Amino acid sequence: MINAKNDHYTDSDIQVLEGLEAVRVRPGMYIGSTSEKGLHHLVWEIVDNSIDEALAGFATTIDIKVDKDDVVTVRDDGRGMPVGIHEKTGISTVETIFTVLHAGGKFGGGAYKVSGGLHGVGASVVNALSEWLEVRVFTGGKIYYVRFEDGGKTIAPLRVIGDCAKEESGSEVRFKADPTIFTEGTAYDYKTLYERFRQLAFLNKGIKINFSYEDKEEGLKEHTFHYLGGLKEYVAFLNKNKNKLHDDIIYVEGVDADTNISVEIAMQYNDTYVANIYSFCNNINTIEGGTHEEGFRLALNRIINKYAKDNNFIKKDEDTLQTDDIKEGLTAVISIKHPNPQYEGQTKGKLGNSEVRKVVSNILGEGLERFLLEHPQEARTIIDKAMLASKARLAAKRARESTRKNALEVSSLPGKLVDCSSKDATISEIYIVEGNSAGGSAKMGRDSTFQAVLPLRGKIINVEKARINRIFDNEEIRSMITAFGCGIGDEIDLNKLRYHKIVIMTDADVDGAHICTLMLTFLYRFLRPVIEGGYVYIAMPPLFKVQKGNAVRYAYSDEECEEYKKEFGSGFKIQRYKGLGEMDYKQLWETTLDPKTRTLKRVTIEDAIDADNVFSMLMGDEVEPRRNFITENAHYATLDI
Numbered sequence: 001m002i003n004a005k006n007d008h009y010t011d012s013d014i015q016v017l018e019g020l021e022a023v024r025v026r027p028g029m030y031i032g033s034t035s036e037k038g039l040h041h042l043v044w045e046i047v048d049n050s051i052d053e054a055l056a057g058f059a060t061t062i063d064i065k066v067d068k069d070d071v072v073t074v075r076d077d078g079r080g081m082p083v084g085i086h087e088k089t090g091i092s093t094v095e096t097i098f099t100v101l102h103a104g105g106k107f108g109g110g111a112y113k114v115s116g117g118l119h120g121v122g123a124s125v126v127n128a129l130s131e132w133l134e135v136r137v138f139t140g141g142k143i144y145y146v147r148f149e150d151g152g153k154t155i156a157p158l159r160v161i162g163d164c165a166k167e168e169s170g171s172e173v174r175f176k177a178d179p180t181i182f183t184e185g186t187a188y189d190y191k192t193l194y195e196r197f198r199q200l201a202f203l204n205k206g207i208k209i210n211f212s213y214e215d216k217e218e219g220l221k222e223h224t225f226h227y228l229g230g231l232k233e234y235v236a237f238l239n240k241n242k243n244k245l246h247d248d249i250i251y252v253e254g255v256d257a258d259t260n261i262s263v264e265i266a267m268q269y270n271d272t273y274v275a276n277i278y279s280f281c282n283n284i285n286t287i288e289g290g291t292h293e294e295g296f297r298l299a300l301n302r303i304i305n306k307y308a309k310d311n312n313f314i315k316k317d318e319d320t321l322q323t324d325d326i327k328e329g330l331t332a333v334i335s336i337k338h339p340n341p342q343y344e345g346q347t348k349g350k351l352g353n354s355e356v357r358k359v360v361s362n363i364l365g366e367g368l369e370r371f372l373l374e375h376p377q378e379a380r381t382i383i384d385k386a387m388l389a390s391k392a393r394l395a396a397k398r399a400r401e402s403t404r405k406n407a408l409e410v411s412s413l414p415g416k417l418v419d420c421s422s423k424d425a426t427i428s429e430i431y432i433v434e435g436n437s438a439g440g441s442a443k444m445g446r447d448s449t450f451q452a453v454l455p456l457r458g459k460i461i462n463v464e465k466a467r468i469n470r471i472f473d474n475e476e477i478r479s480m481i482t483a484f485g486c487g488i489g490d491e492i493d494l495n496k497l498r499y500h501k502i503v504i505m506t507d508a509d510v511d512g513a514h515i516c517t518l519m520l521t522f523l524y525r526f527l528r529p530v531i532e533g534g535y536v537y538i539a540m541p542p543l544f545k546v547q548k549g550n551a552v553r554y555a556y557s558d559e560e561c562e563e564y565k566k567e568f569g570s571g572f573k574i575q576r577y578k579g580l581g582e583m584d585y586k587q588l589w590e591t592t593l594d595p596k597t598r599t600l601k602r603v604t605i606e607d608a609i610d611a612d613n614v615f616s617m618l619m620g621d622e623v624e625p626r627r628n629f630i631t632e633n634a635h636y637a638t639l640d641i
Contacts, residue, residue, distance in 0.1 A: 020128035045122035053078030205230025231266035242270035252367030267332035290351025295360030437581030445585035
């Protein structure tokens with residue numbers, strides 16, 4: 001505790017950070033963090049500027065290169081940044097853009113009608129957090145150049161360094177992230193970049209993005225993303241591993257004359273039982289939804305029910321189809337462009353503009369109604385699926401109610417939940433264990449104060465291939481839902497989650513991996529916020545026990561086993577664990593349960609769209625994509641989801 005008092009507080013104690021100093025002192029305020037996520041944010045800021053130029057109708061191609069020294073180059077064929085002297089700063093506009101916070105063409109000056117950025121801080125923040133950054137502008141037959149170093153300081157004013165073709169135009173930005181800021185490293189992840197650039201090309205039809213990446217081990221990788229079909233191609237890509245119910249993708253686009261909000265929606269039904277709806281505003285993935293998704297649901301519900309009643313598929317005095325019935329098996333992408341988007345929270349995760357709800361509802365309603373009238377066979381298929389979903393929902397309602405019983409009722413069942421004594425969720429853990437044998441060892445070896453055990457009998461149902469009433473009829477599923485205590489689906493309340501560590505513990509073999517995948521599929525589809533909250537883990541039991549005399553080593557890989565064999569030299573014994581049941585309770589505690597010595601892998605969802613594709617591929621009906629995926633990824637030890 002600090003007891004000393006300091007009464008000295010004068011004008012000199014107030015610091016004024018000039019220029020870009022504030023960015024370097026508090027980078028997290030501008031890019032979220034200085035971890036890998038923040039590092040990639042630098043790329044997004046510069047690329048988004050080129051995308052905005054394309055949205056304005058001036059750029060058609062964006063070239064992005066990441067070389068082996070982690071230098072990023074982004075070039076577009078747009079108008080090129082203005083090179084004249086800015087009247088307010090007295091320096092070139094290019095320098096103003098890169099050295100003055102909140103300087104940009106996104107504040108109603110007419111340069112951009114829509115933009116992914118909100119504050120105009122992107123270019124200057126990237127400059128501030130770079131070891132060096134240089135800009136080339138191609139315009140009027142000249143090449144202009146300026147370079148910044150040492151936290152964004154101009155080395156020399158903008159100058160002409162050469163000639164270019166008179167018809168050539170555009171901007172090029174090259175930068176090297178500052179390793180003193182990004183202390184975890186300045187190496188970019190190829191997969192992260194690849195998926196974002198592909199997504200941008202899907203969301204902005206006609207834009208060509210050329211991406212090259214110099215891998216330090218695998219060499220140069222080059223890709224071109226160019227989708228003239230835009231969202232229609234995006235939905236086809238998302239549904240590639242699913243059985244489609246209709247070939248034609250429903251596509252709607254329009255612009256509201258009063259608000260200048262443009263709406264683009266593509267959707268297609270498949271034979272699965274889950275909905276995958278992704279929304280974007282100005283190319284930003286609004287993972288928490290918002291008013292554009294609300295407008296989408298309103299129109300979907302209104303038009304489908306109207307068509308069903310007008311054509312006597314359901315009687316007018318019967319209950320209408322609910323939105324969940326209509327969404328079953330639907331893959332949809334909603335993309336709007338808004339001149340002045342308002343988001344809830346700093347993460348831009350949820351769109352808040354109230355006027356968007358009506359705009360999206362009207363545009364989708366008109367387009368969807370037209371599609372149904374022009375495609376009666378597809379319309380009947382969609383209605384039939386929704387009606388079956390409605391019947392299943394009513395059947396599932398009864399099963400769902402049974403999952404709301406007190407968890408103690410479940411724990412009294414033979415072979416089910418053995419709870420911990422602690423009622424503090426923040427320290428409580430539940431181990432989902434494969435089989436009664438391993439479950440017995442876990443019960444004996446655990447610390448009953450904070451560790452609960454729920455054994456599973458065999459493999460749980462594959463929720464990817466089952467309708468909701470069958471899922472809720474499954475005893476193992478019901479036991480887990482009741483034990484967790486937080487509800488499922490739209491009713492999830494993480495404040496009621498009884499354990500802040502849900503640990504999947506299976507054998508280290510093919511069957512164990514399958515059970516783990518089934519578990520993750522269930523959690524992803526029905527308790528996704530639990531994964532997103534960081535509450536789900538996978539236990540990593542050892543493969544070998546190497547012992548010489550009283551010295552014991554547990555090896556978690558073949559390589560580690562070889563190291564221990566070399567350490568002991570000779571006279572050692574090796575035990576290969578084919579399953580958790582082969583360990584006695586003391587060994588299970590030492591290797592997999594003891595917080596001081598165990599290894600747990602936290603399950604994360606870095607990209608929900610990619611995760612959905614992986615789950616559909618691994619657990620769906622299409623065999624060929626699954627075979628190709630396994631062939632391509634068999635050399636990886638683990639799969640990050």
